[in-house]
Amino acid sequence: MSIASAFGTGMLAGLGVAVPLGAIGILIVRQSAVSGLRSGAVAASAVAMVDTAYCVAALVLGGLIARWLEAAGGAPTAVAALVLIAVGAWGMFRTRGEVTGARSPFAAPSHPRTFALFVALTAVNPVTLLYFTALAATLPRGEITTGTMFVLGVSAASLMWQLLLAGAGFRLGARISSGSHTIVSFAGYGIVIALGLLMLGR
Numbered sequence: 183m184s185i186a187s188a189f190g191t192g193m194l195a196g197l198g199v200a201v202p203l204g205a206i207g208i209l210i211v212r213q214s215a216v217s218g219l220r221s222g223a224v225a226a227s228a229v230a231m232v233d234t235a236y237c238v239a240a241l242v243l244g245g246l247i248a249r250w251l252e253a254a255g256g257a258p259t260a261v262a263a264l265v266l267i268a269v270g271a272w273g274m275f276r277t278r279g280e281v282t283g284a285r286s287p288f289a290a291p292s293h294p295r296t297f298a299l300f301v302a303l304t305a306v307n308p309v310t311l312l313y314f315t316a317l318a319a320t321l322p323r324g325e326i327t328t329g330t331m332f333v334l335g336v337s338a339a340s341l342m343w344q345l346l347l348a349g350a351g352f353r354l355g356a357r358i359s360s361g362s363h364t365i366v367s368f369a370g371y372g373i374v375i376a377l378g379l380l381m382l383g384r
Contacts, residue, residue, distance in 0.1 A: 188327075199313050209269075228300035234333060258306075
C-alpha cells in the first residue's frame with residue numbers, strides 16, 4: 183500500500199467513525215453554541231485525540247483488544263450508556279439552575295475541564311475501539327510507514343469533522359437569542375440521555 187493510499191484510507195476510516203452524528207457530536211454542537219467557538223474547538227480536539235489514540239492502539243494491540251472486548255461482552259457498552267445518561271442529567275440540572283437563578287454547585291467548565299470531559303466521554307465508547315480494531319486487521323502487517331500514514335489520515339479527518347460541528351454550533355448560537363441557548367442546551371442534553379437509553383436497551 184502506497185503512502186498516499188494509506189493516508190486516504192485513514193481519512194475515510196476517520197470520517198466513517200466521525201460523521202454519523204451521535205451523542206458526542208451533539209454535545210460538541212451544544213458546547214460551541216452555548217459556550218463559544220473556542221470551547222467547541224477544545225471539545226473537538228479532545229474527541230479527535232481519542233480517535234487517534236484508539237487507532238494507534240488498534241494497530242499495535244489489535245488482537246488483544248478484540249479478545250478483551252469479546253470477553254467483556256456488553257459491559258463496556260452498558261458503562262458508556264450510563265455515563266451518557268449521567269452527563270445528560272447533570273447538564274440538564276445545571277442548565278435548570280441557570281434558568282431559575284438558583285446557585286449551581288457546578289462551576290462553568292474551563293477549557294482544560296472541557297477537554298478532559300470530552301476525552302472521557304469519547305474514551306468510554308467501545309464502538310470506536312472495535313471499529314478501528316476491525317479496520318487494522320485489513321492493513322499490511324509490519325509496514326510502519328503505512329500504519330503511520332493511516333493514523334495521520336484518521337486524525338486529520340476526525341479533527342476536520344469535529345471542528346466543522348463546532349463551527350456549525352457556533353453559527354447556530356450566534357443566530358439565536360440567549361433564551362434559545364437554554365432550549366438548545368436542554369435539547370442537546372435530552373438527546374444525549376435518549377441515546378444513552380437506546381444503548382442501554384441494546
